[in-house]
Amino acid sequence: MTAIQGVVSEEGADRKMPPGVIVGGPVVDAKLRESYALLGIIYAGSVAAVIWTIMQGIGWAEIAVFVGMFGLTMFGMGAGMHRLLVHRSFRCGPVVRAFFCAIATMAVQGSILKWVAHHRRHHLYTDKPGDAHSPYYDGVGNRHVSFVKGMLHAQGGWVFDHVATDGEYYAKDILADPIAMFFVRTRWVWYGMSAVFIPGAIGYAVGGFHTMMGCVLFSGLLRVYLSITATSLVNSVCHSDGRYGYRRFELNDGTTNELVISFLTLGEGLHNNHHRFPRDAYISHAWYEFDMTGLIILGLGKLGLVHDVFDGSGRASTVATGETSRAGS
Ligand SMILES: [Zn+2]
Ligand SMILES: [Zn+2]
Numbered sequence: 001m002t003a004i005q006g007v008v009s010e011e012g013a014d015r016k017m018p019p020g021v022i023v024g025g026p027v028v029d030a031k032l033r034e035s036y037a038l039l040g041i042i043y044a045g046s047v048a049a050v051i052w053t054i055m056q057g058i059g060w061a062e063i064a065v066f067v068g069m070f071g072l073t074m075f076g077m078g079a080g081m082h083r084l085l086v087h088r089s090f091r092c093g094p095v096v097r098a099f100f101c102a103i104a105t106m107a108v109q110g111s112i113l114k115w116v117a118h119h120r121r122h123h124l125y126t127d128k129p130g131d132a133h134s135p136y137y138d139g140v141g142n143r144h145v146s147f148v149k150g151m152l153h154a155q156g157g158w159v160f161d162h163v164a165t166d167g168e169y170y171a172k173d174i175l176a177d178p179i180a181m182f183f184v185r186t187r188w189v190w191y192g193m194s195a196v197f198i199p200g201a202i203g204y205a206v207g208g209f210h211t212m213m214g215c216v217l218f219s220g221l222l223r224v225y226l227s228i229t230a231t232s233l234v235n236s237v238c239h240s241d242g243r244y245g246y247r248r249f250e251l252n253d254g255t256t257n258e259l260v261i262s263f264l265t266l267g268e269g270l271h272n273n274h275h276r277f278p279r280d281a282y283i284s285h286a287w288y289e290f291d292m293t294g295l296i297i298l299g300l301g302k303l304g305l306v307h308d309v310f311d312g313s314g315r316a317s318t319v320a321t322g323e324t325s326r327a328g329s
Contacts, residue, residue, distance in 0.1 A: 016129070016141070017129065017130060017140065017141055018121075018124070018125060018129075018130040019166075019169060020117075020121060020165060020166040020169030020170050021121070021130060021163060021164075021165065021166070022163065022164040022165070022166055023139075023140055023162065023163050024162055027164045027166075028162050028163065028164045031114075031164045032160065032162070034110075035159045035160055036160075038108070038110075038191065039159070041195075041221075042108070042195070042221055042224055042225050042228070043225070045195070045217060045220070045221025045222065045224075045225075046221055046222045046225040048217055048221070049217035049218045049221055049222035050222070052213065052214065052217045052218065053214075053217075053218055056210070056213075056214065058214050058218050059207070059211070059214070061202070061203060061206045061207055061211050061214070061215065062203070062211070062214040062215050062218045062219050063219075065199050065202050065203065065215050065219035066218060066219040066222075066223050069194065069198065069199060069219060069220070069223055070223050070226070070227055071266070072103055072106070073103060073106045073107040073108070073194055073224075073227055074107070074227055074230070074231075074265060074266050074293075075103065075266055075292075075293055075296065076100070076102075076103025076104045076105075076106055076107050077104060077107035077109060077227075077231055077265075077268075078265065078266055078267060078268050078293035079100065079293050079296065079297055080100035080101060080103055080104030081104035081107065081109070081112065081115050081116070082119065082268065083281055083293070083294075083297065084097075084100050084104075085100070085101070085104065085112055085115075085116050085174065085180065086115070086116050086119045086120060087278055087279045087310075088279065088310070089279055089280060089281035089297070089309065089310045090281050090297055090301065090306045090307065090308055090309040090310060091306065091307050091308040092305065092306040092307065094179060096300075096305050096306060097179050097180075098179050098182075098183075101179055101180055101182075101183040102183060102190060104183075105183045105187050105190040105191070106190050106191070106193060106194035107194070107227065107228075107231070108191045108194055108195060108224045108227075108228065109228060109231065110187075111183075111184045111187045112174055112180050112183055112184050112187075113167045113171055113174050113175065113180075113181075113184045114165070114167070116167075116170070116171045116174050117165040117166065117167045117169075117170035117171040117174075118132045118133070118165050119132075120170045120171065121165050121170055122134075123275070123278055126239075126253040126254075126255070126275060127239060127253040127254045127255075128253075129141030132158060132163075132165060133153065133154045133158040133235045134150070134153075134154060134239060134254075135147070135150035135151050135153065135154040135235075135236055135239050135240065135254065136150055136239075136254065138153055138158075138161065139158060139161035139162065139163035140161075140162075140163060151236045151237075151240070152236075154232075154235040154236040154239060155229075155232045155233070155235065155236040156228075156229075156232055158235075194220070194224065195216075195220045195221050195224045196216050196220050196221070198220075199215040199216055199219040199220035199223075200212050200215055200216045200220065202215060203215025203216065203219070230261070230264040230265055231265060231268065233258075233261045233264070233265075233269070234261060234265060234268050234269060234271055237256075237258055237261060238255060238256050238257070238258050238261060238269055238271035238272075239253070239254040239255055239256070239271070240254060240256060241254035241256070242254075242256055243256075244256060244258055245257050245258030245259070245261075245269075245272075246272075247272050248272050248273055248276070248285055248286075249272055249273070249275075249276040251272065251275055251276060253275060255271050255272040255274075255275040256271065256272050257269065257270045257271060257272045257273055257289065258271070259288070259289070259290070262289065262290055262291070263290055266291075266292040266293045267283060267284070267290065267291030267292050267293040267294055268293070270283045270284060270285075270289050270291055273285050273289070276313075277312045277313040279310045279312055280294075280310060280311060280312050280313055280315065280316065281294055281297045281298070281309045281310055281311065281316060282294030282295070282297065282298055282309075282311065282315055282316035282319060283315075284315065284319075285313070285315055294316070295319070297309060298316055298319060
């Protein structure tokens, strides 16, 4: 019996939703309006980007801005949104915290308040009724009718379901944090900076109007779409119960480590490791498990820019003393 079959038989038909899950009503309506507005712009922009790329072509400037912004915002999601704001894997001063909040919001994956609340609910009810985005249960705790439908729900369908997560229940610390709440209130400014204004300004400075258009479409809007897609693979493929990737730890959920997704997400695809040690700042447990985000956090710790870097599994300390590189050579 796989881990997930075990979960299903334990849970049976228990569809009672846990606290902090809002089904229907004005909060859900507001969530849906924002999801449709934001993703509508990103989808339309991505289609325009593909047409522009075919018709007009792109050059080194567009590719360089794409890679730079992809790396910055993926690190913002992994280090800022996920490891700092959700799991408190490390601490930092107000200026560095504000920087992490900015690049986390620039990942264009919803506000800090929503992301943190959803993700804490995901950890509390992983692949059980109550999970925000599981391949096994929908938003109201019904078993998905097929594996494919479950994967589509986890990959992105959950953003459009009629369920929301109560920030008052799951993210009181964020609500009480003036720095994080500043970025929650001004989130559309940071979405615009990421998807339009920063790529556009660099493009204009480098090559004028034509390069500006290519950078906004290809390096801005299409890049945001592709980075959201890569991140969402963690919710779907990295919860596939071992169908894709491998399980280092036998947990009562469907989590797996998947190395291609780890590469694309700078480490987040080591998701079985992460569910075993959720608070660790560095989540690689072998030389071939590439956790770029964790390595940068360890580096920032050495520079004194972050501190109290959490290391429950003892892996980060072996990297700090060089044992991992010796073991891998
Ligand atoms: Zn997960
Ligand atoms: Zn997590």
